[in-house]
Amino acid sequence: MDSVIQGRVYKFGDNINSDIIIPGRYLIYIDRERLAQHAFEVLGEGFPAKLREFQILVAGRNFGCGSAREQAATAIQGLGIHAVVACSFARTFYRNAINDGLPIFECPELYPDVQEGDTLNIDLAAGKIRLREKEYSFPRLPDSVRKILELGGLANYLKTQLQ
Amino acid sequence: MPGYTIAEKILAAKSGRSSVRPGEIVDAYPDLVMSHTATWRSVSVMQKVGAKKLYDPDRLAVVLDHIAPAKTEKNAQDQQVSRNFARTNGINKFYDVDAGIAHLVLMEHGHVAPGDLIVGTDSHCTIYGSLGALGTGIGYTEVASVWITGKLWMKVPDSFRISLSGHLRPGVFSKDLMLHLIGSLGADGCGYKSAEFHGESARELSISERMTMTNLAMEMGVKCAFVPPDAKTEQYLRGRLEGSRRYQPVQPDPDAVYEKDLAVDLGGLEPMVACPHEVENTKPIRDVQGTRIDQAFLGSCCNAKYEDLETAARILKGRRVHPNVRLIITPGSKEILLEAAKTGVFQTLLESGGLFTNPGCGACAGDGGILADGEVCLSTANRNFLGRMGSSKAEIYLSSPATLAASAIKGVISDPREFF
Ligand code: SF4
Numbered sequence: 001m002d003s004v005i006q007g008r009v010y011k012f013g014d015n016i017n018s019d020i021i022i023p024g025r026y027l028i029y030i031d032r033e034r035l036a037q038h039a040f041e042v043l044g045e046g047f048p049a050k051l052r053e054f055q056i057l058v059a060g061r062n063f064g065c066g067s068a069r070e071q072a073a074t075a076i077q078g079l080g081i082h083a084v085v086a087c088s089f090a091r092t093f094y095r096n097a098i099n100d101g102l103p104i105f106e107c108p109e110l111y112p113d114v115q116e117g118d119t120l121n122i123d124l125a126a127g128k129i130r131l132r133e134k135e136y137s138f139p140r141l142p143d144s145v146r147k148i149l150e151l152g153g154l155a156n157y158l159k160t161q162l163q
Numbered sequence: 164m165p166g167y168t169i170a171e172k173i174l175a176a177k178s179g180r181s182s183v184r185p186g187e188i189v190d191a192y193p194d195l196v197m198s199h200t201a202t203w204r205s206v207s208v209m210q211k212v213g214a215k216k217l218y219d220p221d222r223l224a225v226v227l228d229h230i231a232p233a234k235t236e237k238n239a240q241d242q243q244v245s246r247n248f249a250r251t252n253g254i255n256k257f258y259d260v261d262a263g264i265a266h267l268v269l270m271e272h273g274h275v276a277p278g279d280l281i282v283g284t285d286s287h288c289t290i291y292g293s294l295g296a297l298g299t300g301i302g303y304t305e306v307a308s309v310w311i312t313g314k315l316w317m318k319v320p321d322s323f324r325i326s327l328s329g330h331l332r333p334g335v336f337s338k339d340l341m342l343h344l345i346g347s348l349g350a351d352g353c354g355y356k357s358a359e360f361h362g363e364s365a366r367e368l369s370i371s372e373r374m375t376m377t378n379l380a381m382e383m384g385v386k387c388a389f390v391p392p393d394a395k396t397e398q399y400l401r402g403r404l405e406g407s408r409r410y411q412p413v414q415p416d417p418d419a420v421y422e423k424d425l426a427v428d429l430g431g432l433e434p435m436v437a438c439p440h441e442v443e444n445t446k447p448i449r450d451v452q453g454t455r456i457d458q459a460f461l462g463s464c465c466n467a468k469y470e471d472l473e474t475a476a477r478i479l480k481g482r483r484v485h486p487n488v489r490l491i492i493t494p495g496s497k498e499i500l501l502e503a504a505k506t507g508v509f510q511t512l513l514e515s516g517g518l519f520t521n522p523g524c525g526a527c528a529g530d531g532g533i534l535a536d537g538e539v540c541l542s543t544a545n546r547n548f549l550g551r552m553g554s555s556k557a558e559i560y561l562s563s564p565a566t567l568a569a570s571a572i573k574g575v576i577s578d579p580r581e582f583f
Contacts, residue, residue: 015350015441019548024229024529028237030204042550062351062384066548068286070204070302091355091386092286096302142188144316154304158212158311 005083005103005122007055009114016059017066018093022075024067035071036078051079056120059086060111064093073100083122085129085138087111098145101153105129107138166416168322169389170357173297173413177280178317185321185422192314195256195274196222197283199265200229200528201303202245205284208307217252218313224256224274224283225249226265229528232521233260263496263522266290266378266464271498273403276410277392282309287464287545289381293373294399295392295412297357300381320386321422322357322415327364329430334580336474337372338466338543338563340427341379342435346445354384356422359415364429365390370399371470378465379545382442391415434579436541437561440549448566448578458540459484459571460552461517461564462493463527466543469499469508471564476503476511478568478582484516485574491532492517493525517571526552534559541570 019042026038040047051057057076063086064072073096076084084097087108097104105122107129114120114131121130129136141149148157167175167182175182178189198205202225217223225245233239242260249257262268266287269275277295281288284306291298301315309315325344331337345352358380360373368376373390380388390396392412404410434448461467461475472494484490492512494500500522503509513519526532527544533553534540540552540559547559562570565579 015443017441017548019546019551023550027201028235028241030207042555062354065350065384066286066546068284068300068302070304073302088351088354090351090384092300092302095305099302099304099308144188154308155208155212158208158214158308161312162212162214 003124005056005124007082007120008053009056009058009116009118009120010051010054011114011116012057012059012063014060015062015065018064018069018072019066021064021072022069027069027071030071030074032074032078035075039075039079048079055080055082057081057084058111058114059084061087063089065090068092068096070096070100073097073102077102085110085120098148099154101149103149105138107136110136165420166418168357168419168421169295169359169391169413169415170297170320170322170387173278173280174317174319176278183319185319187319188316189319190314191280191317193282193309194222194279195224195281196306196309197224197226197265197269197281197285197288198303198306199226199284200231201284202248203241204303205307205310206244206248208304209310214311217310220253221255223254223310224269225254226258226262226268227260228264229524230530231260231523234530260523261497263494263499264464264524267468267495267499270294271403271496273400273405276400276404276408277396277412278410282306282315286381287378289385289388290374290378290464292377292387292389293370294396295389297387299387320355320357322359322419323353323423323425324421325358325360325425325427327360327362327427327429329364329428330367331429331432333583334565335432335434336563336565337368337375338379339432339435340429341376342437342445342561343432344427345379345383345443346435348383350382350441350443351384353380355386358385358388360390366393366395369470370395371468374468375465382545434563434566436566436576437547439547439558439560442545442547442561448576451560451576452578454560454576455539456488456541456570456574456576457538458532458534459488459490459567460526460532460540460542460544461490461567462525462542463544464495465545466564467493467495467499469502471543472499472503472508472512475564475568476508478565478579479515479517479572480511482515482572484571487574488571490517490571491520491526493520493532494522496522529553541567541576543567
């Protein structure tokens with residue numbers, strides 16, 4: 001995980017649930033690429049391809065609610081998304097994202113100011129997000145959680161623990 | 164020093180602490196780790212990280228419920244991996260594709276007791292709170308991690324106290340109570356919280372109704388939900404609990420600290436329906452009655468228990484399902500199906516025009532009974548998300564089993580109260 005994440009934003013509304021992120025019929029897959037082909041496809045044809053033009057997702061409240069399917073986080077990573085910034089996350093998605101190595105940030109202040117296509121700059125160490133000239137802060141992740149993200153997810157973390 | 168909530172007490176006990184407060188992060192050791200159809204994925208994580216040994220095979224439960232029996236070759240192979248894993252590792256709590264939905268199977272077979280901490284590969288693990296256990300969902304990688312290390316980090320949640328008073332009127336059920344709550348609080352109205360249902364009126368509700376409540380609580384974002392254990396809990400557990408297993412029911416202290424206090428008068432509730440495509444999009448029955456339905460699905464861990472089937476049968480007895488409606492009944496478990504066969508509920512539902520599928524998740528997980536473009540389904544499940552039951556051009560409404568049965572007869576969403 002890089003300590004600075006920069007990219008163009010795609011913006012979603014509230015309550016984007018995990019059935020929208022990846023429909024249940026694709027849970028037979030666990031690899032990023034295959035899942036990404038179907039990520040958000042219920043929102044319309046061409047949606048997965050369109051999202052590949054963005055690197056950061058911004059969402060409203062309760063992103064990732066619903067099913068505990070870990071593939072929601074995996075599919076988002078497969079699209080080439082480097083981070084998700086939301087007003088709030090559903091707790092199962094929050095854990096799964098960290099365990100899958102997908103950086104996520106809660107920052108409700110940013111939401112009204114940001115638009116599709118904007119560029120965000122996220123500085124993990126400083127706990128700051130920059131949009132144009134304005135800075136927003138987000139709560140620092142607990143050290144144990146940061147460690148998992150730094151290693152790219154819980155599986156890699158486990159590997160180091162078992163050695 | 165103020166007292167403690169149920170979640171605080173259980174998390175303290177499972178992390179070897181004398182007490183914990185909301186916001187603290189603890190290393191907790193679950194009593195049970197449930198994995199369902201996702202088991203093969205956790206097995207692949209174990210292989211990837213090179214782990215050979217389980218922390219304690221007796222703490223694992225594996226139930227093959229979603230898409231069971233296998234629909235495709237890929238499903239069959241995945242199930243084979245799960246089955247072989249259970250065999251080679253001596254997992255005693257292994258239930259194959261005949262058993263039913265993991266949540267119901269584990270409770271019926273006595274693997275859930277008050278005070279337990281249970282994690283699993285399913286968001287509706289919150290249902291275990293109907294018996295006073297802390298249940299919560301995690302992903303398959305984390306399940307593998309708990310298999311190996313025996314523990315996971317957990318944040319101690321704040322708690323909400325929901326005090327129930329009055330009595331449900333005929334034709335109104337705990338499903339309606341929950342749809343009312345989800346509609347008024349929103350899909351994240353209880354986000355990250357532990358919800359406790361209190362009051363004499365909560366104690367009057369059957370264990371089956373409590374299961375519906377703690378299951379659906381997930382749809383307002385809870386981490387876990389509880390009905391404090393009482394005599395009804397004890398009665399349910401009698402004869403079910405494994406071997407000589409003893410338990411200490413965990414009760415909240417009278418001076419426990421709640422972030423919010425909510426009160427609901429059950430007597431003031433009416434039948435509710437969740438409209439497409441979010442559970443929080445709830446309306447009283449009068450605002451949606453008359454909506455055409457093509458399929459009625461009586462299924463899921465939320466509302467395909469014996470009592471739910473019995474309620475539907477009571478309404479359908481001597482009546483016919485509308486010719487334009489397919490009534491699909493997927494019992495929650497084999498035990499439920501057996502009971503329905505014994506009491507005649509099975510026959511009544513069949514004779515009314517219903518179709519039975521094998522026990523399991525069925526159409527709720529996109530198995531037998533999915534929808535075509537433009538179709539409308541009324542379902543007793545817990546989610547109506549876009550595309551969840553097949554076509555993303557189909558619509559799903561959610562209701563109680565009584566509303567479902569009344570609507571199946573009329574061919575349109577209908578108020579069940581005229582049948583009571
Ligand atoms: S019945 Fe539906 S909600 Fe319950 S575990 Fe199965 S798929 Fe999930």
